[in-house]
Amino acid sequence: MENAVPVYILSGFLGSGKTTLLYRLLEFWKNKGMRPAVVMNELGDVNFDGMLVDESVPMAELLSGCICCSASVDLSMELTTLMKRESPDVIVIEATGAANPLDIIDNVTETSLYTKVELKGLITVVDAAHLLQLYREQKGATYRLMQEQIRSASALILNKTDRVSMEEAAEVSGVLRKWNAYAEIIPTVRCEVDLDNLLDSSDNASLAGTSDVAVDDNSPGSKAGGVGFSEEEEIVAADTGRAAHDHVMAYTHFFTNPINSVEFETFIKELPADVYRAKGVLTFNDTSGRFLFQYAYQESDFIKITPQGDVRDVAVFIGEHFSSGDLRKKLLHLEGRLFGRPAAVKRSL
Numbered sequence: 001m002e003n004a005v006p007v008y009i010l011s012g013f014l015g016s017g018k019t020t021l022l023y024r025l026l027e028f029w030k031n032k033g034m035r036p037a038v039v040m041n042e043l044g045d046v047n048f049d050g051m052l053v054d055e056s057v058p059m060a061e062l063l064s065g066c067i068c069c070s071a072s073v074d075l076s077m078e079l080t081t082l083m084k085r086e087s088p089d090v091i092v093i094e095a096t097g098a099a100n101p102l103d104i105i106d107n108v109t110e111t112s113l114y115t116k117v118e119l120k121g122l123i124t125v126v127d128a129a130h131l132l133q134l135y136r137e138q139k140g141a142t143y144r145l146m147q148e149q150i151r152s153a154s155a156l157i158l159n160k161t162d163r164v165s166m167e168e169a170a171e172v173s174g175v176l177r178k179w180n181a182y183a184e185i186i187p188t189v190r191c192e193v194d195l196d197n198l199l200d201s202s203d204n205a206s207l208a209g210t211s212d213v214a215v216d217d218n219s220p221g222s223k224a225g226g227v228g229f230s231e232e233e234e235i236v237a238a239d240t241g242r243a244a245h246d247h248v249m250a251y252t253h254f255f256t257n258p259i260n261s262v263e264f265e266t267f268i269k270e271l272p273a274d275v276y277r278a279k280g281v282l283t284f285n286d287t288s289g290r291f292l293f294q295y296a297y298q299e300s301d302f303i304k305i306t307p308q309g310d311v312r313d314v315a316v317f318i319g320e321h322f323s324s325g326d327l328r329k330k331l332l333h334l335e336g337r338l339f340g341r342p343a344a345v346k347r348s349l
């Protein structure tokens, strides 16, 4: 398509390294004198990842749900508006880790019928250690979703290879090849990759959405199923009209008081295994400044930040079938307001 703006989709399960790759891509394009724009999608109510993106990068946010489930009009509208308002040279869509990429491919290709955008590639980032663990167990909704994200990719980043041995990296690489015969597989730590090569290989590979890859209609990302709300807390349904990722849930906790950093680290170490991802902005009472906190599969990171605008202390916990009530109690305890009025939102996705 002549003069169409290239669009790349970043896919990959929660915490695999999509945002890490996004930051690299943005720097790469800006260094080439290009104007990239981003569509960011988060399961929670807050766009933590956007906080570290340079303000010069135009950004559209789709919060509190998953683009693959929301009416395609949401994504199409954001793309069209970004095109008109910002005239970018390239657009990246960072999907939530629970997104089914085939639905997003559909949305983008549909948009390209009336807006000058062209889907160039779908880059899937894989957490080597997490996939290996799921592959050995060979079951679960997350496993099937990851499989779909890998199958649909035009390029595969095998990330977090620092968390596996060389033999294990080779084993996971074999799994990726088995599920996707065409995409280049690039092993990385923190998504450090030759980006010219990545984009070239992605551009040259075909996308599963336009080829004949088999898709399991009962897969977790497919549009089916309602969600029951049973907790007594304040509950906000993302949009009951939307299809749901019924295995994935998010709990958002708004903090009123600063907490102790050591106690918080202990709380994080004791998180149930079913909580596989958490992010937040926090103020501690024993150290100065504010922190962007990240947690993925037993590893946590704290980065000192100065959020723009009025950002409350808040943390989002994402996982499967965990007790948000238990997390809430522990967090209220850390805040010293166990019997205070709940300031929490539970969302089923």
Ligand SMILES: Nc1nc2c(ncn2[C@@H]2O[C@H](COP(=O)(O)OP(=O)(O)OP(=O)(O)O)[C@@H](O)[C@H]2O)c(=O)[nH]1
Pocket (backbone or CB within 6 Å): 012, 013, 014, 015, 016, 017, 018, 019, 020, 021, 049, 096, 097, 159, 160, 161, 162, 163, 188, 189, 190, 191, 277, 294, 295, 296, 299, 300, 301
């Ligand atoms: N050990 C290790 N950690 C990594 C690597 N790449 C990223 N991380 C860390 O993993 C966490 C998640 O990385 P993100 O880039 O935010 O992952 P994501 O896929 O965008 O996460 P979601 O947006 O929640 O789906 C962060 O704390 C990163 O610093 C890696 O290669 N090795």
